[in-house]
Amino acid sequence: MLGAVENRSVSPVFVGRADELSTLHDALSRAxxxxxxxxxxxxxxxxxxxRLIEEFAGAAARRSAVVALGGCVEIGADGLPFAPFSTALRALRRELPDEFTVAAAGQEEELARLVPELGEPPAARSTGRYDEEGMARLFELTARLLERVAADHTVVVVLEDLHWADASTRHLLAYLFRTLRTGRLLVLATYRSDDVHRRHPLRPLLAELDRLRTVHRLELARFTRQEVGRQIAGILATEPDPAQVDEIFERSDGNAFFVEELAVAVHERCCPGLRASLRDLLLVRVETLPEPAQRIARIVAEGGSTVEHRLLAAVARLAEDDLIEALRDAVNANILIAARTGDGYRFRHSLVREAVSDDLLPGERSRLNRRYAEALEADPTLVPADQRVMRLASYWYHAHDPAKALPAVLDASVAARARHAYSEQLGLLERAMELWDAAPQDVRSRLRLADYTATYSPCGCDPATTPLTYLDLMAEAAVAGRFCGERDRSMKIIKRALRLLEDENDPLRSAWFWVQRSWLVQAKAHGDGWRELGTAQELVRGLPPSEVHAEVLANVANWSMVHVPGPDAFSAAERAVEYARMVGAREIEMTARLTLGSLMVQAGDVEAGLAEMYEVNRRTVADGIAAVAGRSYVNLPSELESVGRSREAVPLMEEGIAFTRRFGLLNSEAWVWGNLAESLFTLGRWEEAAEAASRFRRVEQSAKPRGFHAWIRAELALERGDLVEAAEQLADAREFFGPHDFAPQFSLPLARIAVGVAAGEGRLLDARAELRRVLEDGFPPGTQRYGWPLLLTAATVETGAAGLPVAGPGRPETLERIRRAAKSLAANVPVWQAYERWVRAELLRAEGHGRPEDWAEIVAAFEALERPYDLARVRCRLAEALLAADEDQRDRATELLRLAHAVAEHLRARPLADSVALLARRARLTLTRAPQQPPAFADPAESLGLTSRERDVLRLVSAGRTNRQIAEELFISPKTASVHVSNILAKLGVSGRGEAAAVAHRLGLFPPGAGDRLVVG
Known part of the structure; x- marks a missing residue:
């Protein structure tokens, strides 16, 4: 519009930055x-x-990269939610329309929260219930979108001015930096380091990202004196006087922007230049403009980072020709420049805008904000649709007009919730609470509950006709704070709400807030949450069925299932299901039914309980109840593991990982990875278990999933003999679980590890003290999956300590304590029946009464189970008993020890391998032997009945490959690979992959260097 303008103060010569450019180009090459x-x-x-970004972006484009720029937008003191991502994704959509369409296919509604052009976000159509995992789902979909778009094209995403970034943008950036693993993608973000003071919200993010090995951080230094001279020469198009260079260098201290301003000031002799302070220099440059141009600069300074031309015209209230002339003066003076979109104006440098804005009088600032708000209300099309409500709320708030600001801020909070920008929603709701008393009563009375809240209204009235209250705002803010991780702010709001409710007779609303408080206490690991839930339960006791009543009971049942499973938990779950059905709260009903199914399994009604859980999983997946479906993928496999059906659990969890990723259920995904690691450990797939635990670590969100991760890592370390690592992970797990929550599903496994570590370090008395502490309270019903391994470890420790001087005192008492505890544990499924026999036999062995027939029964029991590590351990025990009882059983004992040793070596279970080797040395047995050479015409694989394809699969199993790796190498599906592995185990008569590998090794099926050709097809 303004045509060519002078651009003298920007040097046409790019100065310095060779190292930084080299780093950026190297990153581009790797991307x-x-x-x-x-x-x-x-x-x-x-x-x-x-300037560095512009130089790099131009070079990247010349290398055929697609560059998508996005900047954080500041409106007064507020940032627009996800603004840089929205801008960058729009740019990607313009540059790669076909690729973007394919990458977004099927998820357009969710991604429309960031790119409104894709459609209307679901939450924009109605407030509905809160979507607890919505933000996580949006983050996951954004990451996958970028990876797909960058699959065949190098993509550079530049996000500028992070120091202005809203919290949601910061969270999304952190998620991307943690999770991006594929694609030809480079993400580059910039920020002002001098603005990031100790309490700046960007500071924690920078500290977090510094800990990621995948993130490279550059700090741009000031120019040297030589570089300043080159910059001045470029600006003035002539070689500057050395004395002038020295003076400008000293005055600017090498800051490139101040070098430009000082050089122009000296050249044009238009202001005091070197004699003025730098801030005065910036203002003097503005004050030399004609008065209409100065006025335009002041208006633009208060409008935000960028002000659209039509909006500026409406606020300035100048004739079009006068406006253009004023803009031309400001642009010619290099104070303002055209925005990148070409539809507005911004200051050439934010430092100038800040100086002009700071120079405004308070009344002047309020008046300008009012004019912006009035212009935008009169014509909403003056700004982009996705910015409209946020900017209007900001303008009215800074205009200090509560009557206008309160509804505008509430509208903005709804828009933030629709985008899953819960941090911004929280800030806006806090602003609404600040405005509440100042707004006129008639304005407040026109606000309706249905328009501004997504939480359940405990009053049971029609939200469409019920006026909004201050407590409704507090409920919204409490949930928003919990969802965005601002748990301390959320807790303060809840405490304040409960204090206000002390003077009101509103038990349902009070109960609702107590449930929220319980969740926060548990998430912060500041307690087990029962006091809060108990209070909520008392508040609803005797009241008619309601959604709040059902939700309280469902939470009580779930808490009881984890901490004190039994009749009370069962009763609460049944009533929660009944009440939820009566009031039509389907999500709560499904949650309670899932809990009820778990309690049935734990009580011994295994098949009925699992059937109920499978049904909940099927229905919630089909009906799109994502949060409960995600939880079902956690709880159902966990119960399958608890009854020894690990192989059945694994594919269900793999399905669950795909589901939770698709819907962005990060917390559920973290638990699924943890459960998968546990089942893989049971099945003897320890390397895969370690990888699952690592993946688990990358997605976990709250304290307890971190504790579960540390527990799994400690378990692996202990069984591999790494006591130092086991002790460190044990300490981490206890820290994450916190000192206030002693749920048996966490405390019992950690106690088992503590007993094992103490015994391994020779601290027998500490091991006994740990056991005594745990057994004092006894085992709650349904905790056999954790109790039996603990008792077995304790009994094994006593066996290993036999003969030590310190073992005598307290030994009979410890063994008797273990016996009494074993009588209280259920053994209602084959796996725990086998453990019961094992514990009993281990106690007898500790007393010197072991019998081969007892251990033979235990070996037979474990041969029917898919627990190769446990089978190897009891085979070692049987071999020991055979050698002690009958010299004629040496051959059988030798074979048992060879099988156990092969599994121990395969799993790198060093303590078991050492025990087997020691026993073999004492009995003068050889664990290895030269494979017998069969007749030339005989193929061992054929004699075992293995097909050609099964031989190929067995070879890869012996090499430690997973089913997925086997599938990739043989060009078959993972499911087909799994079927082949199952057939091989059956034909070899073994129960696990480690044993199959041992048999293959013993028969010499795959001698080193044989170069067997794999048949593909």
């Missing part, structure tokens, strides 16, 4: 090779970050 890159570029205001 082009398929290794995603993440970089942070920091530097003080004016040091030249934007």
């Amino acid at each position: 082009t090779a398929g290794e995603p890159q993440a970089l942070l570029l920091g530097g003080e205001a004016g040091v030249g970050k934007t």
Whole structure:
């Protein structure tokens, strides 16, 4: 519109930054090779970050990369939710429309929260219930979208001005940097380092990202004196006087922007230049403009980072020709420049805008904000649709007009919730609470519950006609704070609400807030949450069925299932299901039914309980109740594991990982990975278990999943003999679970590990003390899956300590304590029946009464189970008993020890391998032997009945490959690979992959260097 303008103060010569450019180009090369890159570029205001980005972006484009720029947008003191991502994704959609469409296919409604052009987000149509996992789902879909778009094209995403970023943008950026694993993608974010003070919200994010090995951080330094001279020469198009260079260098201290301003000031002799302070220099440059241009600069300064032309015209209230002339003066003076979109104006540098804004009088600032708000209300099309409500709320708030600001801020909070920008929603709701008393009563009375809340209204009235109350705002804010991780702020709001409710007779609303408080206490690991839930339960006792009543009972049942399973938990779950059905609360009904199914399994009604859980999983997946479906993928496999059906649990969890990723259920995904690691450990697939635990670590969100991760890592370390690692992980697990929550599903496994570590370090008395502490309270019903391994470990420790001087005192008492505890544990399924026999035999062995026939029964029991590590351990025990009882059983004992040793070596279970080797040495047995050479015409694989394809699969199993790796190498599906492995185990008569590998090794099926050709097809 304004045509060519003078641009003298920007040097046409790019100065310095060779090392930084080299780093950026190296990252671009790695991204082009398929290794995603993440970089942070920091530097003080004016040091030249934007110029460096422009130089790099141009070079990247010349290398055929697609560059998508997005900047954080500041509106007064507020940032727009997800603004840089929205802008960058729009740019990607313009540059790669076909690829973007394919990548977004099927998820357009969710992604429309960031790119409204894709459609209308579901939550924008109605408030509905809160979507607890919505933000996580949006983050996951955004990451996958970028990976797909960057599958065949190198994509550079630049996000500028993170120091203005809203909390949701910061959370999304952190998620991307943690989870991007594929694609030709480079994400580069910039920020002002001098703005990031100790309490700046960006500071924790930078600290978090510094700990990621995948993130590279650059800090842009000021120019040297030589570089300043080159910059001045470029600006003035002539070689500057050395004395002038020295003076400008000293005055600017090498800041590129101040070098430009000082050089122009000296050249044009239009202001005091070197004699003025730098802030005065910036203002003097503005004050030299004609009065209409100065006025326009002041208006633009208060409008935000960028002000659209039509909006500026409406606020300035100048004739079009006068407006253009004023803009031309400001642009010619290099104070304002055209925005990148070409539809508005912004200050050439934010430092100038800040100086102009700071120079405004308070009344002047309020008046300008009012005019912006009035113009936007009169014509909402003046700004992009996705910015409208946020900007209107900001303008009215800074105009200090509560009557207008309160509804505008509430509208903005609904828009933030619709985008899953819960951090911004929380801030806006807090602003609404601030405005509440100042707003006129007639304005408040026109606000309706249905328009502004997504939480359940405990009053039971029609939300469409019920006026909004201050407590409704507090409920919304409490949930928003919990969802965005601002748990301390959420807790303060809940405590304040409960204090207000002390003077009101509203038990349902009070109970609702107590449930929220219980969740927060548990999430923060500050308690077990029962006091809060108990209070809520007392408040609803005797009241008619309601959604709040059903929700309280469902939470009580779930808490009881974890902490004190038994009749009370069962009763609460049944009533929660009944009440939820009566009031039509389907999600609560499904949650309670899932809990009820778990309690049935734990009580011994295994098949009926599992059937109920399978049914909940099927219905919630089909009906799109994502949160409960995600939980079903956690609880159902966990119960399958608890009854020894680990192989059945694994594919269900693999399905669950895909489901939770699709819907962004990060917390559920974390638990699924943890449960998968546990089942893989049981099945003897320890390397896969370690990988699952690592994946678990990458997605976990709250304290307890972190504790579960540490528990699994400690378990692996203990069984492999790494006591130092086991002790460190045990300490981490206890820290994450916190000192206030002693749920048996956490405390009992950690006690078992503590007993094992103490015994391994020779601290027998500490091991006994740990056992005594745990057994004092006894085992709650349904905790046999954790109790039997603990008792077995304790009994094994006593056996190993036999003969030590310290073992005598207290030994009979400890063994008797273990016997009494074993009588209280259920053994209602084959796996725990086998453990019961094992514990009994281990106690007899500790007393010197072991019999081969007892151990033979135990070996037979474990041969029917898919627990190769446990089978190897009891085979070792049987071999020991045979050698002690009958010299004629040496051959049988030798074979048992060879099988046990092969499994121990395969799993790298060093303590078991050492025990087997020691026993073999004492009995003068050889664990290895040269394979017998069969006749030339005989093939051992054929004699075992293995097909050609099964031989190929067995070879890869022996090499430690997973089913997925086997599938990839043989060009078959993982399911087909799994079927082949199952057939091989059956034909070899073994129960696990480690044993199959041992048999293959013993028969010499795959001698080193044989070069067997794999048949593909």
